[in-house]
Amino acid sequence: xxxxxxxxxxxxxxxxxTITLGAAAIATxxxxxxxxxxxxxxxxxxxxxxxxxxDGKVIEIDRPVDQCKIDPCVPPIGxxxxxxxxxxxxxxxxxxxxxxxxxxxxxxCQEGHNLSPDQEWMKVYLMKDNxxxxxxxxxxxxxxxxxPPCVKVCPVGATxxxxxxxxxxxxxxxxxxxxxxxxxxxxxxxxxxKTPPASDVPHEQYSPEVSLPAQIGTVSKCDFCADRARxxxxxxxxxxxxxxxxxxxxxxxxxVFNGSETVRFSEIIKxxxxxxxxxxxxxxxNVYYLPPVNKMFDYESGLSDLSEEKQKVYDEIRNSKNGNHx
Amino acid sequence: MEAVNISMQEFAPRLETxxxxxxxxxxxxxxxxxxxIYALVMQIVKGQVITGMxxxxxxxxxxxxxxxxxxxxxxxxxxxxxxxxxxxxxxxPLVRMAELxxxxxxxxxxxxxxxxxxxxxxxxxxxxxxxxxSPITWDVIAISTDLVFCIAxxxxxxxxxxxxxxxxxxxxxxxxxxxxxxxxxxxxxGTPEQKKYLxxxxxxxxxxxxxxxxIAYSLLSLIFSMSLRPGWHSTIFSPYFVVTAGYSGIALLIxxxxxxxxxxxxxxxITILHxxxxxxxLILLTFIYAYFSFSEYFSDWYNQTQAYSLLLxxxxxxxxxxxxxLFHVVFAIVVPIIVLGFPWLRTVKNVTLVALFIVIALWVxxxxxxxxxxETPFIPIQDVRPEYVKYSISWVEWALSISGIAVIVLxxxxxxxxxxxxxxxxxxxxxxxxxxxxxxxxxxx
Numbered sequence: 001x002x003x004x005x006x007x008x009x010x011x012x013x014x015x016x017x018t019i020t021l022g023a024a025a026i027a028t029x030x031x032x033x034x035x036x037x038x039x040x041x042x043x044x045x046x047x048x049x050x051x052x053x054x055d056g057k058v059i060e061i062d063r064p065v066d067q068c069k070i071d072p073c074v075p076p077i078g079x080x081x082x083x084x085x086x087x088x089x090x091x092x093x094x095x096x097x098x099x100x101x102x103x104x105x106x107x108x109c110q111e112g113h114n115l116s117p118d119q120e121w122m123k124v125y126l127m128k129d130n131x132x133x134x135x136x137x138x139x140x141x142x143x144x145x146x147x148p149p150c151v152k153v154c155p156v157g158a159t160x161x162x163x164x165x166x167x168x169x170x171x172x173x174x175x176x177x178x179x180x181x182x183x184x185x186x187x188x189x190x191x192x193x194k195t196p197p198a199s200d201v202p203h204e205q206y207s208p209e210v211s212l213p214a215q216i217g218t219v220s221k222c223d224f225c226a227d228r229a230r231x232x233x234x235x236x237x238x239x240x241x242x243x244x245x246x247x248x249x250x251x252x253x254x255x256v257f258n259g260s261e262t263v264r265f266s267e268i269i270k271x272x273x274x275x276x277x278x279x280x281x282x283x284x285x286n287v288y289y290l291p292p293v294n295k296m297f298d299y300e301s302g303l304s305d306l307s308e309e310k311q312k313v314y315d316e317i318r319n320s321k322n323g324n325h326x
Numbered sequence: 327m328e329a330v331n332i333s334m335q336e337f338a339p340r341l342e343t344x345x346x347x348x349x350x351x352x353x354x355x356x357x358x359x360x361x362x363i364y365a366l367v368m369q370i371v372k373g374q375v376i377t378g379m380x381x382x383x384x385x386x387x388x389x390x391x392x393x394x395x396x397x398x399x400x401x402x403x404x405x406x407x408x409x410x411x412x413x414x415x416x417x418x419p420l421v422r423m424a425e426l427x428x429x430x431x432x433x434x435x436x437x438x439x440x441x442x443x444x445x446x447x448x449x450x451x452x453x454x455x456x457x458x459x460s461p462i463t464w465d466v467i468a469i470s471t472d473l474v475f476c477i478a479x480x481x482x483x484x485x486x487x488x489x490x491x492x493x494x495x496x497x498x499x500x501x502x503x504x505x506x507x508x509x510x511x512x513x514x515x516g517t518p519e520q521k522k523y524l525x526x527x528x529x530x531x532x533x534x535x536x537x538x539x540x541i542a543y544s545l546l547s548l549i550f551s552m553s554l555r556p557g558w559h560s561t562i563f564s565p566y567f568v569v570t571a572g573y574s575g576i577a578l579l580i581x582x583x584x585x586x587x588x589x590x591x592x593x594x595x596i597t598i599l600h601x602x603x604x605x606x607x608l609i610l611l612t613f614i615y616a617y618f619s620f621s622e623y624f625s626d627w628y629n630q631t632q633a634y635s636l637l638l639x640x641x642x643x644x645x646x647x648x649x650x651x652l653f654h655v656v657f658a659i660v661v662p663i664i665v666l667g668f669p670w671l672r673t674v675k676n677v678t679l680v681a682l683f684i685v686i687a688l689w690v691x692x693x694x695x696x697x698x699x700x701e702t703p704f705i706p707i708q709d710v711r712p713e714y715v716k717y718s719i720s721w722v723e724w725a726l727s728i729s730g731i732a733v734i735v736l737x738x739x740x741x742x743x744x745x746x747x748x749x750x751x752x753x754x755x756x757x758x759x760x761x762x763x764x765x766x767x768x769x770x771x
Contacts, residue, residue: 125706125708152459153460153553154460155456155457155460155466156448156455157455157457158455174444174448175444175445175451176374176443176444177439177442178442178444179461179549182385182553183552185554185555187382187705192373192444193375193379217444217445
């Protein structure tokens, strides 16, 4: 495996080395999202782990127990992975008023899924809906549609829809025809054009829920981090967002959680006029957006950290008289 | 068509031991094909990163070539089967060329969609895990069926010539080829019964191939029109593809006809009449094609929905696709109408030249169907990776495309060495004024 500066890309050992306090808070707080329906807590292990305190000291504490919120904790392999977790209906709510293009969700996702820097499962777009409209940032991951165009066109069934809403890719089956990439109207899917970065997950343990290890010549995309949900953790993007713009949860429990607050899914959609991107395409996404009204940040603050070259990419949209695209 | 004297005597020498020039020609074509194979091996070894395809334009000229070559195959099937069913006598000398075109372009075209696959090692999954819901599976079924039927038809129309070659005295060919003719002729002796059955087999195959080819080509268009993307999501796509296919195929048939007429001195069989008739067919198809092209773009242009107008603008932007679309419109629509439309411009050379440009322009059209739409997704491309935005054709893709053409030429070269390029027996039928039974009879009162 390539030596990486980042602490870890092993998805099941999230807390390794130093972790931020925010992440520690989530690891313990996430239980509020996924109720422990099946009482099957595994025996707690005593393992020490280093954490950073508010005053900058590194201390060693007992490793927070990997509480299994959904049984089984280990992501399934093969045919079983195509079923989905019974009774779950995963859903995401993204608050556009909070997004300021910090791009931490992208980084967190890339690190967690061991993606190379040019592979982005999560993307952040600058959108301008109409000539007089104020631009806003739109984080976009896979929408895990209920009527997924990508699943329909797959000639071998390598991509599939599960009963828990997830649309996943089995890269042991994918023949790399890229028809799904073409079919997805949201440009979600990416292709492994070259050999992907090596992963420490052995090939035999490959589960579509974990998406590791990646394979050359196959398609990959956002997997909604179902394996983390099993452990009661939020997806990497939601964990990484410093603004708490990304809520994740279970529609059946009617709760979504962004790492610091848990809200009723139905209420927040009702109160904040939640919508789905390009509803008219009939894909029935499971990612909802809260409109960018009363924004917490000016959209331009999202440009300040970017290099001049990258800023230029957005100039056309900012100066456009015709809304986004131009 | 006037009856011409035809016998195997004239064609047998052409089939005999090939000259040195012929071997050189075959060697050259094989080398070009090998370069393509080398490119394919490189692509398999290094991954598709060495092609010009990237995350937005995930398909490129492989897909364009696929559509293009499949289209060429369609016209051959149409011409030879229509000639069979409608008992059109004048087409007879062209039937073998048309069928060779069908089979060779099918053999070359079908693999191009496979070159798009990231995992060629899993190609058998298409059969093991095939899902009938996917348009790709429809294509796999339709194209393989079409290929089998077309090869069968090519063979059926050859049986009588094989029998003639078997019975031809002093045919100076290697013994294995004589054995081959004996085997392939299936003991055809020209008894009335054999004649009847062979004729029926021709009719049945022809009647099956016409709809099969139309279905195959319609399904091909569904790979595009089943997507939600602007420029693809079109109800007109199936008939549009069928018309475009016929158009490009007839144009190429004229070019092939001209080449064989010149190189094989076939002026006696391929006459000005053939250029007249096919030229007339070509201008008819030009108008139908122009009509379809106009219909395809007009309503979307009129409505100016966001995604579609963005795509349309690219066709008028000289930094994008305007040069290519201009080339396409000029050489696929404007020039053919002018040259074929005015009698004083309509010479054999001009018709052939126009036909050649139509073939090229229709390849460009396929490129314009595939690439611009992929570069115009619903969510704007705001990629910080500039090389991931624009598609450009890499040497690998060029090598494979050119070797594809080389393989088609190779199949023609070898095919016309195995059996005469003018179907001797069928033309002789016309000569002997053998009247075949009419296929579609209505009972009298």
